[in-house]
Amino acid sequence: MLGELRVELAGGAAYPVSLVGPGAADVAGWVRAVAPAGRLIVVADSNVAPLYGRALSEALTAAGRESRLLVFEAGEASKSARVVASLWEGAFEGPVDRGDVVVGVGGGVAGDLAGFVAATLMRGVRFVAVATSTVAMSDAAIGGKTGINLPRGKNLVGAFHHPVGVGLWVSALTTLPERERRGGIAEVVKSAVIAGESEVAALEASSAALAAGEPEALAAAVAMAAGVKCAIVGRDPTEKGERALLNFGHTFGHAIEHASGYGEWTHGEAVAAGMMCALRYGVAQGLTPPDLVGRIERLLATQKLPTVPPSLSLSEWIEPITRDKKRSGSNVKLILCRRLGRCEIVPTPIDEFVAWLGTL
Amino acid sequence: MLGELRVELAGGAAYPVSLVGPGAADVAGWVRAVAPAGRLIVVADSNVAPLYGRALSEALTAAGRESRLLVFEAGEASKSARVVASLWEGAFEGPVDRGDVVVGVGGGVAGDLAGFVAATLMRGVRFVAVATSTVAMSDAAIGGKTGINLPRGKNLVGAFHHPVGVGLWVSALTTLPERERRGGIAEVVKSAVIAGESEVAALEASSAALAAGEPEALAAAVAMAAGVKCAIVGRDPTEKGERALLNFGHTFGHAIEHASGYGEWTHGEAVAAGMMCALRYGVAQGLTPPDLVGRIERLLATQKLPTVPPSLSLSEWIEPITRDKKRSGSNVKLILCRRLGRCEIVPTPIDEFVAWLGTL
Numbered sequence: 001m002l003g004e005l006r007v008e009l010a011g012g013a014a015y016p017v018s019l020v021g022p023g024a025a026d027v028a029g030w031v032r033a034v035a036p037a038g039r040l041i042v043v044a045d046s047n048v049a050p051l052y053g054r055a056l057s058e059a060l061t062a063a064g065r066e067s068r069l070l071v072f073e074a075g076e077a078s079k080s081a082r083v084v085a086s087l088w089e090g091a092f093e094g095p096v097d098r099g100d101v102v103v104g105v106g107g108g109v110a111g112d113l114a115g116f117v118a119a120t121l122m123r124g125v126r127f128v129a130v131a132t133s134t135v136a137m138s139d140a141a142i143g144g145k146t147g148i149n150l151p152r153g154k155n156l157v158g159a160f161h162h163p164v165g166v167g168l169w170v171s172a173l174t175t176l177p178e179r180e181r182r183g184g185i186a187e188v189v190k191s192a193v194i195a196g197e198s199e200v201a202a203l204e205a206s207s208a209a210l211a212a213g214e215p216e217a218l219a220a221a222v223a224m225a226a227g228v229k230c231a232i233v234g235r236d237p238t239e240k241g242e243r244a245l246l247n248f249g250h251t252f253g254h255a256i257e258h259a260s261g262y263g264e265w266t267h268g269e270a271v272a273a274g275m276m277c278a279l280r281y282g283v284a285q286g287l288t289p290p291d292l293v294g295r296i297e298r299l300l301a302t303q304k305l306p307t308v309p310p311s312l313s314l315s316e317w318i319e320p321i322t323r324d325k326k327r328s329g330s331n332v333k334l335i336l337c338r339r340l341g342r343c344e345i346v347p348t349p350i351d352e353f354v355a356w357l358g359t360l
Numbered sequence: 361m362l363g364e365l366r367v368e369l370a371g372g373a374a375y376p377v378s379l380v381g382p383g384a385a386d387v388a389g390w391v392r393a394v395a396p397a398g399r400l401i402v403v404a405d406s407n408v409a410p411l412y413g414r415a416l417s418e419a420l421t422a423a424g425r426e427s428r429l430l431v432f433e434a435g436e437a438s439k440s441a442r443v444v445a446s447l448w449e450g451a452f453e454g455p456v457d458r459g460d461v462v463v464g465v466g467g468g469v470a471g472d473l474a475g476f477v478a479a480t481l482m483r484g485v486r487f488v489a490v491a492t493s494t495v496a497m498s499d500a501a502i503g504g505k506t507g508i509n510l511p512r513g514k515n516l517v518g519a520f521h522h523p524v525g526v527g528l529w530v531s532a533l534t535t536l537p538e539r540e541r542r543g544g545i546a547e548v549v550k551s552a553v554i555a556g557e558s559e560v561a562a563l564e565a566s567s568a569a570l571a572a573g574e575p576e577a578l579a580a581a582v583a584m585a586a587g588v589k590c591a592i593v594g595r596d597p598t599e600k601g602e603r604a605l606l607n608f609g610h611t612f613g614h615a616i617e618h619a620s621g622y623g624e625w626t627h628g629e630a631v632a633a634g635m636m637c638a639l640r641y642g643v644a645q646g647l648t649p650p651d652l653v654g655r656i657e658r659l660l661a662t663q664k665l666p667t668v669p670p671s672l673s674l675s676e677w678i679e680p681i682t683r684d685k686k687r688s689g690s691n692v693k694l695i696l697c698r699r700l701g702r703c704e705i706v707p708t709p710i711d712e713f714v715a716w717l718g719t720l
Contacts, residue, residue, distance in 0.1 A: 081444070084441070085441035089512070119519065123506075155483075157480050157483075159483055
């Protein structure tokens with residue numbers, strides 16, 4: 001099923017989203033197929049490099065393709081201008097030209113960072129995303145959004161730069177820390193809420209298997225989410241409209257991550273609590289059916305994901321949200337859920353929103 | 361004449377290249393027309409800010425448009441990852457959203473830097489280029505190439521990001537240091553060589569007036585060069601083919617700038633000497649007519665531009681050239697001149713090229 005997924009872009013361009021692995025040599029074969037020429041610069045964090053990045057780079061070299069590995073320190077803090085600069089310089093420590101390819105291996109951070117390096121190296125080289133985390137497979141690796149954080153907020157700098165292929169290295173999930181694996185399920189739940197009743201029902205049915213980390217349930221869940229993402233990105237490649245729905249839960253989630261200093265809460269945990277905020281705000285506005293709160297709360301709780309935000313001050317909520325890219329004038333564009341399969345962008349006056357935050 | 365120039369991009373998009381000024385209020389009126397909504401972030405260096413950047417920002421504010429000024433230290437050394445990071449952070453020191461606009465005011469450095477900030481801020485906001493130097497008016501501001509330098513070479517990082525308008529603030533040339541004004545004429549000469557016999561003859565005819573900095577001669581010269589650039593960029597917006605011809609003289613020029621540490625030689629001076637290298641190499645290859653060397657040499661010498669490169673070691677020449685983006689495999693892509701109006705990309709084996717450098 002997954003081998004058939006493609007992101008179709010305007011103008012007839014398209015790229016595959018493929019199940020890859022299980023061995024590094026298998027992944028290398030797929031990378032060679034989606035990027036048939038050029039040197040390869042494999043970018044991975046300090047956790048993923050010894051497990052998968054180095055093996056992939058060596059498998060590429062063994063297959064006759066010039067390949068190098070660049071490693072950055074694991075953690076969201078590496079999505080920084082400083083680390084980008086060190087990767088730019090690292091790329092030029094060996095021979096490199098415009099025909100070369102950046103291969104990002106890892107989770108969301110590796111994809112965003114390596115993708116931004118690819119977008120900007122020599123004004124843009126090809127990018128291949130190899131996802132090894134649930135977050136990356138179900139969401140982050142697909143869609144061409146790349147970027148870094150600034151001290152003032154997440155993803156404030158970046159570029160749209162579509163990969164030439166996205167590989168989902170599902171067997172790598174076996175070595176993913178349990179907390180991160182669960183965090184990725186938050187993105188899967190988000191995709192199901194956007195997609196509709198049958199997707200949410202399927203997750204409810206496999207809820208226990210997912211919580212236990214059963215490989216088949218995980219593969220089916222990330223495949224569902226990847227399919228939702230591919231379809232939406234294909235209709236809206238640069239986030240001018242519908243694609244913004246994929247940020248459901250993320251506006252609140254970013255505030256949670258920001259206030260907790262990026263790291264105490266994983267991205268997925270922040271998104272889980274963020275979705276619950278968005279649902280509850282929607283109920284308060286008379287827009288979201290109240291029963292939805294309970295259903296999604298149970299789904300997230302079964303995955304041991306948080307369903308309430310940490311205790312934040314009003315300014316901790318507001319500062320990152322009003323600085324968010326989704327702000328426009330004196331409104332915040334919240335994504336709210338009218339029913340499963342029907343989320344909407346709702347421009348919300350900041351005052352009204354602040355008043356509700358005061359009730360949290 | 362100039363008011364009519366436009367860069368026509370694929371897909372029907374286009375942007376104007378306009379003569380603007382003489383007063384800051386006039387320029388502000390033009391900026392408001394090409395970017396009719398959004399807050400404005402004016403970016404200028406420490407020389408241009410007090411002369412033009414602050415006045416433009418204040419004129420925009422006076423006209424009812426929210427505007428802020430960000431200043432960076434003048435000099436090519438500011439085209440760095442460090443300064444880009446400080447501008448990214450500076451942009452978020454006030455309210456900012458995706459509907460806002462970055463306005464770069466100044467020479468080539470301001471345009472490249474502000475353009476790259478615009479390309480990457482919130483994954484891309486609108487950019488307006490206001491050129492105040494001969495280099496920027498005749499070449500750098502037009503065409504959407506943005507970027508910064510790395511310790512290993514020039515423009516190794518960047519993005520293609522077309523402005524919504526390019527303003528040529530010709531009256532600002534009166535305060536440009538004479539050496540920089542002359543340096544820009546090197547780009548004008550380059551454009552004439554690419555364009556053809558009549559453009560070179562026109563420069564030869566106005567050579568003395570140009571050297572004396574006569575405003576009408578300068579305006580006509582930058583208008584000619586801007587026209588050449590608009591036409592080529594319109595046919596090749598992302599430098600996949602013909603546009604590379606605009607790098608005539610630049611491969612050698614970058615090596616000169618790199619070896620002299622960016623600053624001892626101005627960009628224009630390095631390009632002047634670089635063009636002479638490219639012409640002489642073309643003659644040595646039996647490709648360039650020998651009389652062209654004398655004609656262009658006289659034209660440059662009249663503008664007090666250097667016509668021979670500094671004494672560089674082989675490794676000083678080779679290292680930046682082989683690291684250049686124009687390298688592909690074991691060839692260097694040199695741009696050589698078969699006759700006026702007919703420059704060509706000539707893939708040159710590195711060995712052959714090195715042997716010739718040894719004769720310099």
